[in-house]
Amino acid sequence: MEGTMKQTSKLGRRLLLFPAPFHGHLNPMLQLATLLYSKGFSITIIQTPYNPINLTDFPHFTFCSFHNSLLESYSKSPPPDTVTVISSMDTCCEAFRDCLSQILRETAAADTDTDGCKEHIAALIADPMWKFVGSLTASINLPRLVLRTGSISALLVYLSLPSLREKGYLPARDNNLDEILPELSPLKVRDLPLEWPHHLLETFVRETETSHGVICNTFEELESYATAQVKRSLPIPIFPIGPLHKQSPTSDTSIWAQDQTSITWLNKQTPKSVLYVSFGSVATMSKAEFLELAWGLLESMVPILWVVRHGLIQGSEVNNSLPEGYLDMLGERGHFVKWAPQLEVLSHPAVGGFWTHNGWNSTLESICEGVPMLCQPIFADQDMNARHVSDGWKIGMKLEKGIKREEIARSIRKLMLEEGEEMRSRITALKEKATLCVKEGGSSYTSIERLTSYLLSF
Structure with a gap:
């Protein structure tokens, strides 16, 4: 554990956040962490040695960093393709389990605050790329939500893959690439993730479906149709609270120095x-x-x-x-x-x-x-x-x-x-x-209020 547990939150609740170690996934998770911290939650970030976060940029968070020799080797040399790195994330299961156990022990051993209250861990928010997190948290009855860092329209596509196969759109053929998908317009067959390993997408879907809720970096006015369809497909709460960068600016976790x-x-x-x-x-x-x-x-x-x-x-x-x-x-x-x-x-x-x-x-x-x-x-x-x-x-x-x-x-x-x-x-x-959506009364503002109440219910 890097750093010690900060003082307990105003709400007596701590949230654990576990981002996927890619630039486009780290930033939204840290923006979410900053937003939830502003709502009164204590925050612990669990991170890997691949693309590590600069801890000095976030002094108000606690960090638990675990080691993994494969991801460490990728961080020291030009990494292989993204799919290879994602597949190697499976090797982090035991290290994550140990890190989570350490956090739980330290939380249980922490002193009560001045009001005699003891902080407890309300939930873990993870990137659905981590396919082992769902079973681990379920085994210890720790509520788990997922952060969808991509569009909700793409999530709808992933949920629709079995149906697209049944209807004959997949596997794609040379003569159907320009067909518009009626249920997913304006998408064409060629726009589907044809080269992306579908077993990985099925993992994302499973981790999402079995969670206690989906937090989405989008706003309803932009993706109203997809949001409505996903809400019908998943029997769990959906929280479109984006654009996250507009309401919780953070230090950019840029891998490289920004050239001014x-x-x-x-x-x-x-x-x-x-x-x-x-x-x-x-x-x-x-x-x-x-x-x-x-x-x-x-x-x-x-x-x-x-x-x-x-x-x-x-x-x-x-x-x-x-x-x-x-x-x-x-x-x-x-x-x-x-x-x-x-x-x-x-x-x-x-x-x-x-x-x-x-x-x-x-x-x-x-x-x-x-x-x-x-x-x-x-x-x-x-x-x-x-x-x-x-x-x-x-x-x-x-x-x-x-x-x-x-x-x-x-x-x-x-x-x-x-x-x-x-x-x-x-x-x-x-x-x-x-x-407008992030201002008081806006769709994302209202969704954030719902999310805060939901997290306090655990």
């Missing part, structure tokens, strides 16, 4: 002129794809702020991958960083578009800042998110023809110069709904 020259450069650009390009913390592309992307950006003639992080290009570094003379040709029209303060960038008046992989956090952040998107999904739920952005909410454009420089340049100009205003009008309306 992003903002300095943006300050010199004209309003709505810059395309921000970032594909998240884990996506990779081939050197050939990277070169097509680079030439497409150059030919678009649009100012660009481009995040080229370590590991983006398979087996290369950016300095060795850019065409000779590229930086001279781009000149002052472009700026490269290894990692950017994304929320600051998206809220900057110079930014007029976001070329994104459509991870759910990036998608939500773009909506909340009213920035239309150019969508290039890469894996997992990103194809589904991109389809909702382009064909559902109509607040962006999906690159349907692959990474080809001519298509890239044409799409950028279309987003930034031709159709951007219509998309910006629609996304501004969603931005206003995202702002």
